Amino acid sequence: MRASDRAYATLRSDIINWRLTPGTVLGEVELSERLSVSRTPIREALAKLTAEGLSEPQSGRGVVVSEISLDHLEELFELRAALECKAAELAAQRRDPVIFLALYEKLSNAGELITAQDPDRADYYQLAGELDSAVDAAVGNHYLNLALKNLRVHLVRVRRLSKDNPVRLRDAAREHAAIALAIAHGNPAVASAATTVHLDNSLRHLLSTAS
Amino acid sequence: MRASDRAYATLRSDIINWRLTPGTVLGEVELSERLSVSRTPIREALAKLTAEGLSEPQSGRGVVVSEISLDHLEELFELRAALECKAAELAAQRRDPVIFLALYEKLSNAGELITAQDPDRADYYQLAGELDSAVDAAVGNHYLNLALKNLRVHLVRVRRLSKDNPVRLRDAAREHAAIALAIAHGNPAVASAATTVHLDNSLRHLLSTAS
DNA sequence: CATCTCAACTATGTATACATAGGGCTTGTT
DNA sequence: AACAAGCCCTATGTATACATAGTTGAGATG
Structure with missing residues (x-):
């Protein structure tokens, strides 16, 4: 399995199960360290999450877990x-x-x-x-x-x-x-x-x- | 403007206007040469297109312009x-x-x-x-x-x-x-x-x- | 002559180095 | 003391090098 898919699955599950709460900043460096992969697959995973609407670009810099209220x-x-x-x-x-x-x-x-x-x-x-x-x-x-x-x-x-x-x-x-x-x-x-x-x-x- | 955004806009327009016809293989190397950017922004653009449904993964390797019939x-x-x-x-x-x-x-x-x-x-x-x-x-x-x-x-x-x-x-x-x-x-x-x-x-x- | 296997090449997956922009903190001035 | 300006730091954007897997072609064997 590709590292980017694992990162995506992990983050997706974390967001859906509220382990990552709305508003949490998804920093590439921090995530790449936490999930032990380089920034490239993390970027891919974040792009997919953002396309799905689970995260949103944050005023041009970085992405955050999208609000749900x-x-x-x-x-x-x-x-x-x-x-x-x-x-x-x-x-x-x-x-x-x-x-x-x-x-x-x-x-x-x-x-x-x-x-x-x-x-x-x-x-x-x-x-x-x-x-x-x-x-x-x-x-x-x-x-x-x-x-x-x-x-x-x-x-x-x-x-x-x-x-x-x-x-x-x-x-x-x-x-x-x-x-x-x-x-x-x-x-x-x-x-x-x-x-x-x-x-x-x-x-x-x-x-x-x-x- | 980011290079990945330009690549995305160009490819999106090419697909929508049938300059890239369904089934066309979207190779990263070829596109990066044609659009004069590195593979990284191309990958980002292809990921967005695929999320939108304009392109599809091709049996695990590469992406192709999706069919529309x-x-x-x-x-x-x-x-x-x-x-x-x-x-x-x-x-x-x-x-x-x-x-x-x-x-x-x-x-x-x-x-x-x-x-x-x-x-x-x-x-x-x-x-x-x-x-x-x-x-x-x-x-x-x-x-x-x-x-x-x-x-x-x-x-x-x-x-x-x-x-x-x-x-x-x-x-x-x-x-x-x-x-x-x-x-x-x-x-x-x-x-x-x-x-x-x-x-x-x-x-x-x-x-x-x-x- | 056809088919199977192996090898080489090519394209994608990943890592990392470098560029750059934006934000925050500190310092100076009013 | 407060506000503004400038600098530094950090995080993202991009490029490129390296790893790896899959595919294709060629050669050998049946």
Whole structure:
């Protein structure tokens, strides 16, 4: 594996998991020492992060970890609504019913995954990720998938702005199940509407519990 | 200005204007000689182009100008519909009526801009760009604007796949005028619908006249 | 004659040295 | 004491040298 890829993966993970907080200066020299590679791969990694929007040029000199705050939340969800509603619509037109019926079943029982034993909700988020992947595959649109991928980076970051509580997660799982069912039924309008409802609930919850 | 920025701008323009055709190998050494800079800024430029989707890694070694074909057209327009309809909706809710009424007037008379004297339709496309910019400004959503910006790069490239004829451009100008008017009136549903109609017409035209 | 293997060359990945610009600190003057 | 100006330091921008991997071509063997 290339050193620049390792540096990129490390920094990306550090930013997404808030080990590097917004506003942190990403100095080339400091990073090259910390990650034990020369400045060249570090520069490459920083360029990729900046292209993704995880870091920003700082007034012409150096880059900093980009801000993510409540102001960005509503903007982020406007884009999310546009992309995910369209994706749900197209998926409903092109889906394999078997796949989405199976996901519907799993999501309907997702309440069991949310236990005190798993404080990070890794199982739950993995299942939600499976739905996303299935939608992406059904849509089969390279450009739409790319836009969604870019968006999800920021959504993962924003998750840390609020405490997720078990009640909301169980509701969210039910909403996901409703989306999967509408797609399985091949009903674009309902799939899009269910997505709109889910996103509105998610945004309200995030705004109400944000720290 | 930084050498890497110049290299990036030059290459970007060359790709968008089809001076570098899809599939062309972008060798670092060759480019550094042609543009008279060292490989370092060239690498930076290629990384940005690849992040934008204008070039792609070629099986692990080197990058090539990315393909753009009729297959991509329909995918591109699905994403475009999602983003531009949402943008039109939000613009209608947040617009300054004066600005969009003025654009409506200009677009209504845009037929005069399409003359034999201007084979590149520079004036027409500039006016269309003004509408895009006004919508972006009215929406005021950083993430949505960024997604639209990334999309437009590919749209400009795709334009060359077809011959634009004056009749279609005059129709397109009328459709743009309708969008501007709906936004000026503050009617999100109509703005979105007018955008849907416009995009459908554009896509049909592109597909029918493609070379 | 075709195919496989080895070697050499070329292009990319990485490191480092050098140039340069911008910011901060210190000092002097008002 | 405060503000401005100049110098120094540090971090980024660029160039280049070196390492390495992949590809291509040539030669030998079946």
